[in-house]
Amino acid sequence: MPGRLRKPTPLKNPDRPYIALGLEGSANKLGSGVIKHAEDGTTSVLSNIRHTYITPPGEGFQPRDTALHHREWALKVINDSLAKADVSIHDVDCICFTKGPGMGAPLQSVALVARTLSLLYGKPLVGVNHCVGHIEMGREITGASNPVVLYVSGGNTQVIAYSRQCYRIFGETLDIAVGNCLDRFARVINLSNDPSPGYNIEQGAKLIRGRRLIPLPYATKGMDISLSGILTSAESYTLDKRFRLDGQPRNAEDTDIITPADLCFSLQETVFAMLVEITERAMAHIGSKEVLIVGGVGCNERLQEMMGVMAEERGGRIFATDERFCIDNGIMIAQAGLLAYRMGQTTPLLKSSCTQRFRTDQVHVTWRA
Template sequence: MPGKTRRGLSSPLKQLDRDYLALGLEGSANKLGAGVIKHSPDGSVTVMSNIRHTYITPPGEGFQPRDTAQHHRDWIIKVIQDAMKQAGIEMSALDCICYTKGPGMGAPLQSVAFVARTLSLLYKKPLVGVNHCVGHIEMGREITGAQNPIVLYVSGGNTQVIAYSQQRYRIFGETLDIAVGNCLDRFARVINLSNDPSPGYNIEQEAKKGKRLLSLPYTTKGMDVSLSGILTSTEAYTFDKNYRPIDTGEEGTFTPADLCFSLQETVFAMLVEITERAMAHIGSKEVLIVGGVGCNERLQEMMGIMAKERGGQVFATDERFCIDNGIMIAQAGLLSYRMGFQTALSKSTCTQRFRTDEVAVTWRA
């Protein structure tokens, strides 16, 4: 829903003499989003619109880059039109057009970047390429009011523990193989859960029914985690269709819900551990959870218990802002634009690999 967020924190950003408006376009995976954001002279930030359309595949299937890109091409005009209509403005009123430069899936990224370039040329508006991860962080900070948190960024393609230092978001730890969202999504496909609204959400609902915690690998390596082994081990429990253990050392029977519960509990415990280690390292009392998996209430609960024990607190957003969306790209892009950054048309490419710590975060002190 459109509306104002908190007043902005002190930063190197100059005082505005008028409202600034940006359109953000996101399409790095199966979520296609467009949103309009407004920065006002009084320091407030207003979400004017935030429209999203998701490419959903049948149960047991993932989404392929080519098909996802086709979905984005089919829907992007309508999504942009709906965003502009909800915002109540014309393209001529925009100060810049922001798009996801990366990281993400190549073909979907290229489809959205092409539209951003076309709009830039058509309406003579500056382009701003945005790092997807930084978009999540900046929207999370704006919505929640977190001052200087340790960030746990958890999504389908990324798992990172991040802290800000000297105008960079520094990566303290990350996955050594697959991302947590990918881990959950792939297991959802193994047990044939629906992809509507998302496989991770349906894993969460199944986990609530689970009663038995099964033994699974727990792999933290310093500040990093490894998730491919736990996925393989959880899949091994499904080899017997009657759900009897095979070469696992477990006894008795269990249910698919028990597997979802066990996988979720173990993986989230690993994430809480490395986040707590980062908090101790820099003396932070705040944790900000961003990314699609950040909507998971059990993850928020477990992180909240840890933070409370340390005298801190957890900040998280709901599905409007934690799941990939256009407004987060607009927010990070407009902050960058206000610091004088623009993406030249000749440089308006996209990339599947774009590290969070490659971005100069000039708008923070």
């Protein structure tokens, strides 16, 4: 939704308004957004349009099919974002696109669209790190100044803090990302992918009647976590003769019955406790009182609640956004790209290829002091 946000850090060339178009397509969300940095330093979200590729229950999304979805919907999503922003492509100062990390074929599809627009309309390109896009949009929306960042999504799980023009990774997953863990378990118990598997696990975990905590492995290793073992353990319970897939609440005498709600609740509680622990370690290490949650899993209300309790006990604050800005979107790419563009950074056409591996700490964050 359009809105007036806080003033960004003073940048080069602040004497006129700047407008950026951002394109995101690193996974199954295709997003296009338009953002404006005004002369007075304020930032306005002009549009934020997204279309999601949804597969049948029990199925994940494949790179080829996802790329086809992005190609089919790109023109409509971009046109809708420009129309809602009430701007023309000629008004745009730069075209920002996700350079990585992500799934190869979808990334390349969106990068191809960005390059085509750049050549057609003579607009400079700005390649954006997907993770940094999440961080900068989160900082902008919430007003967090220098937080420890918990970045949790389908493909990434990292604890990050800023230092000397770099977002440094203090801890991360050693195997699969938290979003991937939740999505894969949702497929095992045949949950719908609409609007997302993780959201439906969250709703299942809220079924209080008859719900109980099932023991699952707890694997923090310093400031890193491991999630493959807990996923395997949760999946093994679905093969237990006590497991009942119909999801009906147990009766008083059915003390041994295991329901999908039990497993959704137990998986969330255990994984989120691990995330809170490593985030708290990072906060203690750098002496921070702020924690910012970004990424698609950051929408989860239970994760926000658990992190909020920890932050409050430390005399700190939690910052989080809703699904408009947590879930992959084009506006976050526009925001991070425009910050870089205003510092004189652009991506030459010959270097506008994508990469599936692009770490957060590889980005030179020139726009922060």
